[in-house]
Amino acid sequence: MPMFRYEAVDANGNLVRGTLQADSESQVIERLARENRRVIYVAQEEEIKRKGFSLKFGGVSDRDLLVFTRQFATLLRAGVPIIRSLDSLKAQTLNPILKDIIQQVRNDVMGGMSLADALARHPKIFSSLYVNMVRVAEATGNMGDVLQKIANFIDNEMTIKGRIKGALVYPAFVLTVAIVVLIVLFFFVMPTFKGLFSEMGAELPTITKIAMALTDWLLHWWFAIPLFLIGVFLFYYVYSKLPTGRYQIDLLKLRLPLFGPLVQKMALSRFARTFATLLSAGVPILRSLEIVRDVVGNSVFAAALTVIRENVRDGYKLSAPMMNYDIFPPLVVQMVDTGEEAGNLPEMVEQVALFYDEEVDRSIKALLSLLEPLIIVFLAVVGGFVAASVYLPLFKMATIIR
Numbered sequence: 001m002p003m004f005r006y007e008a009v010d011a012n013g014n015l016v017r018g019t020l021q022a023d024s025e026s027q028v029i030e031r032l033a034r035e036n037r038r039v040i041y042v043a044q045e046e047e048i049k050r051k052g053f054s055l056k057f058g059g060v061s062d063r064d065l066l067v068f069t070r071q072f073a074t075l076l077r078a079g080v081p082i083i084r085s086l087d088s089l090k091a092q093t094l095n096p097i098l099k100d101i102i103q104q105v106r107n108d109v110m111g112g113m114s115l116a117d118a119l120a121r122h123p124k125i126f127s128s129l130y131v132n133m134v135r136v137a138e139a140t141g142n143m144g145d146v147l148q149k150i151a152n153f154i155d156n157e158m159t160i161k162g163r164i165k166g167a168l169v170y171p172a173f174v175l176t177v178a179i180v181v182l183i184v185l186f187f188f189v190m191p192t193f194k195g196l197f198s199e200m201g202a203e204l205p206t207i208t209k210i211a212m213a214l215t216d217w218l219l220h221w222w223f224a225i226p227l228f229l230i231g232v233f234l235f236y237y238v239y240s241k242l243p244t245g246r247y248q249i250d251l252l253k254l255r256l257p258l259f260g261p262l263v264q265k266m267a268l269s270r271f272a273r274t275f276a277t278l279l280s281a282g283v284p285i286l287r288s289l290e291i292v293r294d295v296v297g298n299s300v301f302a303a304a305l306t307v308i309r310e311n312v313r314d315g316y317k318l319s320a321p322m323m324n325y326d327i328f329p330p331l332v333v334q335m336v337d338t339g340e341e342a343g344n345l346p347e348m349v350e351q352v353a354l355f356y357d358e359e360v361d362r363s364i365k366a367l368l369s370l371l372e373p374l375i376i377v378f379l380a381v382v383g384g385f386v387a388a389s390v391y392l393p394l395f396k397m398a399t400i401i402r
Helices: 025-034 045-057 062-077 082-092 096-110 115-120 128-140 143-200 206-221 224-241 243-255 260-280 285-295 299-313 330-342 345-401
Strands: 003-009 015-021 038-044
Touching (some): 003 025, 015 025, 025 096, 062 082, 062 096, 062 143, 082 096, 096 115, 115 128, 128 260, 128 285, 143 206, 143 260, 206 345, 224 243, 243 299, 260 285, 260 299, 260 345, 330 345
Antiparallel strands (some): 003 015, 003 038
16 A cells, blocks of 8 residues: 655644555545645655656746646636646646646645645745736636636747747857857967967067967966856856845846847836736736736836835826836836726736837847847957968968068
8 A cells, every 4th residue: 555645734723744554645635634634735655756856856847837727727617626627737747846736736725725825835836926816816706717818928928038049049059159169279270370480480470479379378277267257157146136236237237238128128028918917817906016026027127116006005096106217118108097097907008018029029130130240240350360360470481481
């Protein structure tokens, strides 16, 4: 008979852990229920051991979460009860981590916990936006529709991320090839020419002397480059964990010459899409602003939304305090003001999200069209420097020999 490990809450509200031998998980739950214990978690010990490696090194991707949410919405909209829906989802899920989480959520719901509270026990998988929308859906009774909205939100987020990653593939590939070529030139080719020029004893051009000095430095101090990069990364990591540092870094991103406008449009798109999704699901505006502040991904926007939320709580219109921040363009403020006046704020904010989704796409294409010639110029300058440093002394020696 297999052994099961469990966590439960007893009649006094104390958390108890232990193991039981039983034929199935449901038998464990029934036995604990007879002892007036509400099950929080139960799993077979052998299954826990098999999943140990995956739980340590694996994860739940956005794609896994999207499929889970869409299937959950479909089942609930078809009238399937939550417990049976979770059982079906667990059977269909291939990701062992998500499968285990679904089982835990099912056990929590079986023990009397609300679905939102059960999901909230896994914050690394289910965001505050996800949990709060589910909480509202439980109160309004439209769980299937709300889960479909969450699935659409996750799908839009994945689309934006995919566009950005796809746009960066070509520049990253070209720069990687350029770095490999430079390493070969300065560590293998240039030292050979240096020995040749030293044997001839001729006066070398200035550009060749610079190349030789750079080669010497790289051969003797090459480890300084990775150490410097690691130091920069550690400084960035530590500084970004500080509230002031995170704010300064995000402010710098918004002010970068080429990338700043793109960063702003991405933040506006995320703000509008999240805000519209929450409002359309029935989340109150103050709670929606609080959630958006936590998930917008930029400290400058988060600080502004904190003040805006306080103003709205004091009775101001949402569009009024937004005018005080230049991170919100006049178009956004005007659309929000129109939505408040017409009583269709979720629809107007959704239009803002669609607009900035398109703007992000256009900005990425424009940035790529500018980066490609810059990369070509960079490669031409580096290649010309290396070629000149090698061939100028050869031409000079050929002239002397003639």
